[in-house]
Amino acid sequence: MTAGAALSASKDRMKLAAELVSRGATMLADPCPQDGGIQVRYRGKVYCITHDDLSMITKAATVSYDSVVAQMREVLLARLNETTAALGTEKDASKQEQLVSLAAKYFELLQKLPQK
Ligand SMILES: [Zn+2]
Known part of the structure; x- marks a missing residue:
């Protein structure tokens, strides 16, 4: 050193x-x-x-409720974005169903997060 x-x-x-x-x-x-x-x-x-x-x-x-919520919001938004993009190109109906249910869960969780 x-x-x-x-x-x-x-x-x-x-x-x-x-x-x-x-x-x-x-x-x-x-x-x-x-x-x-x-x-x-x-x-x-x-x-x-x-x-x-x-x-x-x-x-x-520094692990606080606020910082965890902020990170969770970021992760969920990124995943929701990916899932939505995948849904846009998915032709298979059963896979679409999986993606829609996944997106719905992400969305629900996002809405449960405290709003800024
Ligand atoms: Zn010492």
């Missing part, structure tokens, strides 16, 4: 630590006993910003 990479890695860690603090984590006065890194307490657990993977913690914390 070059000095520059190490520097940007520690910058990233500071950014993640700051993000955790903005989510309610508290910085601890005592440094990490292993490497002297800054420690934060988040959701009842203590993390060292030097040796713990903070990106996993912030990643897990």
Whole structure:
């Protein structure tokens, strides 16, 4: 690892630590006993910003209802679009029936999602 990479890695860690603090984590006065890194307490657990993977913690914390709904809407729209396109070219009646029922399910699910 070059000095520059190490520097940007520690910058990233500071950014993640700051993000955790903005989510309610508290910085601890005592440094990490292993490497002297800054420690934060988040959701009842203590993390060292030097040796713990903070990106996993912030990643897990960003899984929110809103983000899942937004992703679901995207996926359903893409699938609905594909199914509709397939239906447009499908000649076989029984396959059309499958596609229509699939599209109906996607559409129903889309409508159940909270509207923005
Ligand atoms: Zn540590």
